[in-house]
Amino acid sequence: MSTAVYVPSRIKSRIRMLLPWLLLVVLAVLPIAGLTPNLIRLFFITFVWVTTSLGWNLLGGFTGQVSFGFAVFYGLGAYTAALMIDRGVNPYLSFLAAGLVPGLASFLIGLPTFRLRGPYFAIATIGVSEATRVIMNNLEITGGASGYRIMEHVPFRQVEHYYTALGMAALAVAASLLIVHSKFGMALRAIKQDEEAAADLGVNPYANKLAIHAVAAIFTGVAGGVFARYAAFINPQGVFAFQTSVYILLMPVIGGIGTVWGAVLGGVVFGMVEEQLVANFPQIHLLLYGALLILIILVEPDGIAGLLGKIFRRLRIPGRKDDGADSGSRKADEVLRRTAGG
């Protein structure tokens, strides 16, 4: 017999809706409560990673299009913001541009590859990141391979960067949730499950994939721009590195592919662990990531979120069965089944 206290599900869902807001308030108060500069930096990086993780997840997790080239968008965003801030443009305006440029660039990859079924997109993304880094290494205006230093003629205030990144991550979460629970999000999941069936039901896979690719690129680009302003120095081997693409792909996979909070979780775990790993195992941290990727795919494809879900279900916490973003995908399945099955 379950001994859990009876809580009406309406109140429970209300509590669940309040949790993200609570989290946001706590994060907003933290710097005032006295966070060491080092911790603020760690949080800042984590927010940046969370944003990119959410972006990749929209395309990879919800739409099923694996991209190995998100470093392109991250780098383009970083360079756009860097060039504009350096010329005295308002930083926040620059961040907008940092989203816009990768958003447009995403069409260059998407237009030729999304039309076709098959693995074309995934492989093309490897090629794009390769080609982009080569070009950036040789481009005069950005200083080529030696990188680009951003001169901003205002005093450096770390807290401002913290709030910028926090706001960006919060917006990314909100936008992801809105997309996922909209008709657009349902179309994306339908494409992931069966592209042809989705097309038969009146979903245009080509247009939808292009659109979500652009959205994901915007997320990643803005994150790159925010990071560039903080770092004040960027170079192609850094932001355009293959490693960056690996990181961006790894986070949602760790956290849980295809759920908004899973992607957030992955970004947080990665942001917190990454520096420790790089510091302690500089030689083998990518090796560890690769092994982790293999392990997750074969053992727990739903990542940490899936694992937690299983544990909660095992512990029989009532109401956990259809929770959060999970219920969204299940609802979509249901609708699909009903419409497709007749």
Add this chain to the structure above:
Amino acid sequence: MTFFDFLNLLIAALLLAGIYAVMSVGMTVIYGVMKIVNLAHAGFMMMGAYFAFELNERLHLDPILAALLAFPFFFLVGIATHWLLVRWLPHSDRPTLQSLLLMFGIWLVLQNIGYLVWGNTDRSIFTPRTLSVIDLGPITISTLRLVVFVAAVGCMVVLEIALSRTWFGRSVRALIQNRYAGRIVGVDDEKTARLTFGMGIAFAGVAGALLATLYSFDPDFGRPFLLRAFVIIVLGGLESVSGVALGALVLALVETFSILVVPAAYQPAISFALLVVVLVVLPGGIASLWAKRRRLA
């Protein structure tokens, strides 16, 4: 450009095409049978390069001989990889998110094992053959490239015979055409997939070992070649072994002659540009120009 310059470039392109074909064919058979895009191909190529390097360094073995030894060695490695990891993937008749990510993970692991064992210094294999050339008047041919070409063509011929004359080859071709129909007529798809994976990895190892004699390499060796291999496969129509030879030739020609117009620094971008052009103009590969696809689907 004189006629002989042109001829020299043409010969260089042809010799390059041979090794390109060997490099891509392993990916094609694995994709055809299992519908898995083997991103780890790059990692196994890198391992093949170091395999030849170590044999040459320690046992003073001829690198071409080492490349031949790489075939059985990497065949076993491939079978072990399949048995350990790949066979647990859910079956599908199209590339899945899981398979892409798994192969990517294997590649990451291989690459970083490479960094761990050999560090990130550039290595190369140097033999007396490396700098010798065959002089035919105005035409010069690098001996090494010729030898590599002969070895590569030998590999392709052996593969062609294996595919067309053996029962294993028949079941491979059956599964490439239609996995379900193949199973209905009694093809053991699990066993065929295992052997195919082993063969694909074996070709990656051989190609890596052969390439190692031509270029210097580090643990990131396979990456530029992975994209090239994929362009070749797309040119060839994704699932056809004979298409690979054609695709390899086209890419080799484009790369060789583009040196005349494109700065060398931008060379890696060429295969990508070619990929985009092919996807837009000829998504079915070159073969679709004169052949209707027999498969309905």
